[in-house]
Amino acid sequence: MLSELIPRSFRSRMAALFGLLSLLVGLPTYLYVSEVYREQLLHDRREYLNALANSAATVIAENLVERRREIELLAQTTLYRRAPLDSPEFRPSLERLKKSYPHYSWIGLTDTDGQVRAATSDHLLGASVAQRPWFQQGRHGIFTGDLHEALLLAKLLQEQAQGQPIRFIDFAAPVYDDAGALRGVLASHAHWHWAGDVLQAVRPHNAEELALDLFIVNRNNEVIYPENIPAQLKVPTPEQLRHTQSGHFHSWGQAPDNWYLTASAAIKNPVPSTPLEWRVVARQPEQTVLTDVRALQQVILWATGLAGMAFLLLAWIGANHMSRPLEHLTRIAHRIQHGEENVLFDGDFDALELQRLSHALQGMYSTLAAQKDSLAQSNHRLEAKVAERTAELQRLNVELDKQARTDTLTGLPNRRQTYERLEEEFVRFQRGHEPYSVLMLDIDFFKKINDNYGHATGDIVLQRVAQVLRQSVRDVDLVGRVGGEEFMALLPMTRLPQALLVAEKIRQTVANTPIEPVGQITISMGAQEVGVADQSKDKAVELADEWLYQAKKSGRNRVASELTPEATTG
Numbered sequence: 399m400l401s402e403l404i405p406r407s408f409r410s411r412m413a414a415l416f417g418l419l420s421l422l423v424g425l426p427t428y429l430y431v432s433e434v435y436r437e438q439l440l441h442d443r444r445e446y447l448n449a450l451a452n453s454a455a456t457v458i459a460e461n462l463v464e465r466r467r468e469i470e471l472l473a474q475t476t477l478y479r480r481a482p483l484d485s486p487e488f489r490p491s492l493e494r495l496k497k498s499y500p501h502y503s504w505i506g507l508t509d510t511d512g513q514v515r516a517a518t519s520d521h522l523l524g525a526s527v528a529q530r531p532w533f534q535q536g537r538h539g540i541f542t543g544d545l546h547e548a549l550l551l552a553k554l555l556q557e558q559a560q561g562q563p564i565r566f567i568d569f570a571a572p573v574y575d576d577a578g579a580l581r582g583v584l585a586s587h588a589h590w591h592w593a594g595d596v597l598q599a600v601r602p603h604n605a606e607e608l609a610l611d612l613f614i615v616n617r618n619n620e621v622i623y624p625e626n627i628p629a630q631l632k633v634p635t636p637e638q639l640r641h642t643q644s645g646h647f648h649s650w651g652q653a654p655d656n657w658y659l660t661a662s663a664a665i666k667n668p669v670p671s672t673p674l675e676w677r678v679v680a681r682q683p684e685q686t687v688l689t690d691v692r693a694l695q696q697v698i699l700w701a702t703g704l705a706g707m708a709f710l711l712l713a714w715i716g717a718n719h720m721s722r723p724l725e726h727l728t729r730i731a732h733r734i735q736h737g738e739e740n741v742l743f744d745g746d747f748d749a750l751e752l753q754r755l756s757h758a759l760q761g762m763y764s765t766l767a768a769q770k771d772s773l774a775q776s777n778h779r780l781e782a783k784v785a786e787r788t789a790e791l792q793r794l795n796v797e798l799d800k801q802a803r804t805d806t807l808t809g810l811p812n813r814r815q816t817y818e819r820l821e822e823e824f825v826r827f828q829r830g831h832e833p834y835s836v837l838m839l840d841i842d843f844f845k846k847i848n849d850n851y852g853h854a855t856g857d858i859v860l861q862r863v864a865q866v867l868r869q870s871v872r873d874v875d876l877v878g879r880v881g882g883e884e885f886m887a888l889l890p891m892t893r894l895p896q897a898l899l900v901a902e903k904i905r906q907t908v909a910n911t912p913i914e915p916v917g918q919i920t921i922s923m924g925a926q927e928v929g930v931a932d933q934s935k936d937k938a939v940e941l942a943d944e945w946l947y948q949a950k951k952s953g954r955n956r957v958a959s960e961l962t963p964e965a966t967t968g
């Protein structure tokens with residue numbers, strides 16, 4: 399199954415291998431680089447939020463100190479140290495200070511009993527503020543009060559507040575005379591709107607786009623700016639911020655998407671004896687931060703992907719370049735396969751291994767070609783030898799055949815050949831050709847010759863008689879030895895009378911040819927013409943044999959037949 403997925407060609411395998419390698423190298427690299435950049439980006443963002451929160455905290459702290467110092471310095475002026483508390487000069491002095499800073503809502507001077515003796519716009523003039531914290535603590539030293547809703551001034555400033563609850567932050571300073579005795583308390587109420595102005599100053603111009611939020615939180619972890627914040631909003635405490643949950647983000651409530659990258663900075667207390675313990679908290683939604691992270695990861699993914707593709711392309715080109723010489727060698731091998739000869743494994747091979755392969759193939763091809771030539775020559779020689787042997791065998795076969803059909807002693811056709819020829823003549827006769835005659839011949843008293851002169855002399859006699867018989871007949875006739883001292887003469891196209899003439903001539907020639915050391919010998923013969931009623935070739939031979947018997951019986955050295963029943967003697 400897996401092997402089916404592996405590409406077959408060298409080129410594809412190289413490309414697949416490099417593709418796999420680029421994936422193996424590229425993927426971890428991408429994951430590592432992407433993680434490193436992610437961490438770096440989150441770290442940078444948090445640092446940025448920290449810096450933002452710190453700078454906001456610093457500006458707020460400086461502002462608070464400024465407000466505190468204004469009251470403090472005014473309380474130390476000659477007017478406040480020496481002038482009677484019902485002096486008409488106080489109000490213009492207070493109005494000047496209020497005018498110098500738009501967020502002052504009210505500035506007033508009380509006597510030591512807490513009765514307002516001078517105030518901006520004469521608000522609360524003559525009223526008692528003896529129970530107010532700023533008066534009670536302001537008698538003993540510089541005081542900065544926590545944010546609170548306007549109580550006594552609420553009605554007076556209604557118009558200014560446009561229906562919204564008015565919240566103030568109080569600054570107070572004791573007023574002493576030249577001898578250092580307490581004369582009263584000088585206090586200012588700054589409208590809480592100033593917090594918005596201060597934060598606005600430090601907010602970056604693209605805060606909206608970055609979805610950045612800034613908060614001022616009091617010691618109870620309640621948001622005091624912006625106002626009207628829903629109560630379920632849970633600002634992470636400094637303790638929680640020290641421990642990062644879920645990576646870098648902190649939950650701001652129960653909703654699942656309520657996760658923020660959060661930074662916090664404590665606002666330096668303007669008056670250490672009356673600490674406010676406020677802090678500025680800056681946050682950015684997880685989604686916004688991660689969008690940037692994802693955008694960055696996407697850029698890295700693209701860069702890694704493109705590098706991988708380039709690597710793959712290079713691998714493909716490289717594999718192409720490497721496989722080309724192999725394909726060239728394959729083409730040469732195919733030419734050999736299709737029978738081309740004297741092929742050279744040449745080519746421009748840069749790689750040492752390919753040069754060696756080409757030399758090895760050339761060597762192998764040369765060896766095989768030489769072996770093929772040698773084999774062809776061997777085959778050729780073998781074929782010639784086989785042909786020679788076959789001819790010799792054929793010759794021997796002919797010779798053997800001839801020997802099998804020839805009598806070895808006399809050289810005449812033997813009984814087998816004689817009867818084959820007889821069969822042919824009988825068939826010819828049956829087809830309507832001319833008749834033939836058969837002579838059966840037998841040497842007279844041959845036993846005596848053997849007995850008297852020995853078997854070897856008997857053989858010589860047989861050879862001489864055979865010689866005479868051969869010389870006495872025509873070429874078309876056949877004389878064969880068919881028994882010990884028995885011969886048969888087959889005379890084609892010969893009727894009985896002509897056959898008797900031939901027989902007589904033979905008889906006389908034998909009788910007139912003495913053989914050393916035996917002297918004269920004679921032969922007896924029976925002659926018979928083939929008959930139309932004959933059933934087989936043997937019929938004429940049997941009748942000739944009978945006439946031979948008659949010739950012997952009649953005294954030998956004679957020819958007997960149906961025309962000469964008594965036979966004739968020489």
Ligand SMILES: Nc1nc2c(ncn2[C@@H]2O[C@H](COP(=O)(O)OP(=O)(O)OP(=O)(O)O)[C@@H](O)[C@H]2O)c(=O)[nH]1
Nearest residue numbers: 841842843844845846848853854856857882883950
């Ligand atoms: N030397 C020799 N003798 C042979 C050969 N074949 C047969 N004979 C002899 O021929 C003789 C034939 O003898 P018979 O059949 O008695 O006839 P015959 O002596 O010729 O007497 P008639 O035929 O009656 O005149 C035998 O003694 C055979 O051994 C042969 O190849 N060589």
